[in-house]
Amino acid sequence: MQAMSTAPYTIGDLARQTGTKVELIRWYERDGTMPPPPRTEGGRRAYTQAHLDRLAFIRHARELGFPLDDVRALLHLSDDPDRPCDEADAIARQHLGAVRSRIARLQALEAELARMVDACGHGKVGACRVIQVLADHSHEHCLHPGHGGTGL
Amino acid sequence: MQAMSTAPYTIGDLARQTGTKVELIRWYERDGTMPPPPRTEGGRRAYTQAHLDRLAFIRHARELGFPLDDVRALLHLSDDPDRPCDEADAIARQHLGAVRSRIARLQALEAELARMVDACGHGKVGACRVIQVLADHSHEHCLHPGHGGTGL
DNA sequence: GTAGGACCTGTAGCGGCTAGAGGTGCAAGC
DNA sequence: GCTTGCACCTCTAGCCGCTACAGGTCCTAC
Structure with a gap:
C-alpha cells in the first residue's frame, strides 16, 4: 500500500x-x-x-x-504467474512431509530421553542410569540410523 | 561378553x-x-x-x-564414577528441554504449512495461496525469530 | 611377486549463516 | 571547510558434525 x-x-x-x-x-x-x-x-x-x-x-x-534450494525454486515459479501451481504445491507438501517426519523422530527421542532422566537416581555417576543408558551397547534398535547426519 | x-x-x-x-x-x-x-x-x-x-x-x-560438547562432558563425568550424577542428569534434562522446544516449534510450522497446502486451489501460480502466503508481508507474527539459524 | 584391499594424511565441501578486519562514502554539525 | 562517526564496502574465516575425495603407504592372500 x-x-x-x-x-x-x-x-x-x-x-x-x-x-x-x-x-x-x-x-x-x-x-x-x-x-x-x-x-x-x-x-x-x-x-x-x-x-x-x-x-x-x-x-x-x-x-x-x-531449504534455500526450495526457496529459489518457489521464487522462480512466482516469477511466472501463468504456470500451474502444482509445482509450488508439491514443494510445500514435500516440505510438510519432511517436517512431520522430523517431528516423529524428535518425539521418539523425547520419549527415550524422558525415560533416561526419569531413571536417574541422583546417586553417583557409577550407578547413574543416564550414563549407563549411553554406555549400553545393546541399544541399537532405538533409532533408525538414517542416511547421514543426525537429522533429528 | x-x-x-x-x-x-x-x-x-x-x-x-x-x-x-x-x-x-x-x-x-x-x-x-x-x-x-x-x-x-x-x-x-x-x-x-x-x-x-x-x-x-x-x-x-x-x-x-x-551435541558433541555435551558428549564430551558426559564422557568426562563417566570417567569418574564417584562423582554425583546430578551433572549428567542436568545435561540430559537440558537436552530434553531443547528437544521439546524444537518439537513445539516444528509443530507450529507444521500447522502453518498444512494450512498453506490445504489452501492451494491447484490453479495458476498467480492465484496460488502457497506463493501468496510466502509473499505476504504482514506475516511477521507467526514464528519468533530466535537468536540465529532457523533452529526449527 | 603382485593384486587389491585396508589403511594413512591432508584438504575441501555441505547448509545457512555469523563475525571480524580493514578500508571507503557520505551526511550532519561546528 | 573540516571533522566525526556511522553506514557501507570487500574479503576471509568460523560455526556444527560430519562426508568425500586425492594421492599415498602398508599388509595380506593368492
Missing part, C-alpha cells in the same frame, strides 16, 4: 524492513538467491521495491523451514 | 562394531573427542576395548541428539 515508486533502498533499509542482517543480504547475493542490484556512483547497493519483496519472500520461506 | 583382553582393534573393526564410518572415527580423534590410540610399527591405529566402549558411548549419545 506504499507508493509504487521504485525508490532506491539502501541495504540497511532492506535489513530493517525485513528484519534481516545486512551480512545475510550480501550473502544471498553472492549465493545467487538475491539478484545483484544496481550500484550508486559511490559503489553502494541501490535496491528497488522488487528486491524488497523478494527478500521478504525469501525470509518468510526460510522461517517456514524451506 | 567377549574376552576382556585388550585385543588390538583396527579402525575398521571399530567402524564395523559401532556402525560408524572410518573417516568419522579419525575426525573424532582430530577433534579431541576420541583419544589418539597407540600405533603399530606401520603407523596404523591400534585400539583397545576402552576405545571401542568410548566410541559406542559417543555414537549413542549423538543418536540421542546430544
Whole structure:
C-alpha cells in the first residue's frame, strides 16, 4: 500500500524492513538467491521495491523451514504467474512431509530421553542410569540410523 | 561378553562394531573427542576395548541428539564414577528441554504449512495461496525469530 | 611377486549463516 | 571547510558434525 515508486533502498533499509542482517543480504547475493542490484556512483547497493519483496519472500520461506534450494525454486515459479501451481504445491507438501517426519523422530527421542532422566537416581555417576543408558551397547534398535547426519 | 583382553582393534573393526564410518572415527580423534590410540610399527591405529566402549558411548549419545560438547562432558563425568550424577542428569534434562522446544516449534510450522497446502486451489501460480502466503508481508507474527539459524 | 584391499594424511565441501578486519562514502554539525 | 562517526564496502574465516575425495603407504592372500 506504499507508493509504487521504485525508490532506491539502501541495504540497511532492506535489513530493517525485513528484519534481516545486512551480512545475510550480501550473502544471498553472492549465493545467487538475491539478484545483484544496481550500484550508486559511490559503489553502494541501490535496491528497488522488487528486491524488497523478494527478500521478504525469501525470509518468510526460510522461517517456514524451506531449504534455500526450495526457496529459489518457489521464487522462480512466482516469477511466472501463468504456470500451474502444482509445482509450488508439491514443494510445500514435500516440505510438510519432511517436517512431520522430523517431528516423529524428535518425539521418539523425547520419549527415550524422558525415560533416561526419569531413571536417574541422583546417586553417583557409577550407578547413574543416564550414563549407563549411553554406555549400553545393546541399544541399537532405538533409532533408525538414517542416511547421514543426525537429522533429528 | 567377549574376552576382556585388550585385543588390538583396527579402525575398521571399530567402524564395523559401532556402525560408524572410518573417516568419522579419525575426525573424532582430530577433534579431541576420541583419544589418539597407540600405533603399530606401520603407523596404523591400534585400539583397545576402552576405545571401542568410548566410541559406542559417543555414537549413542549423538543418536540421542546430544551435541558433541555435551558428549564430551558426559564422557568426562563417566570417567569418574564417584562423582554425583546430578551433572549428567542436568545435561540430559537440558537436552530434553531443547528437544521439546524444537518439537513445539516444528509443530507450529507444521500447522502453518498444512494450512498453506490445504489452501492451494491447484490453479495458476498467480492465484496460488502457497506463493501468496510466502509473499505476504504482514506475516511477521507467526514464528519468533530466535537468536540465529532457523533452529526449527 | 603382485593384486587389491585396508589403511594413512591432508584438504575441501555441505547448509545457512555469523563475525571480524580493514578500508571507503557520505551526511550532519561546528 | 573540516571533522566525526556511522553506514557501507570487500574479503576471509568460523560455526556444527560430519562426508568425500586425492594421492599415498602398508599388509595380506593368492
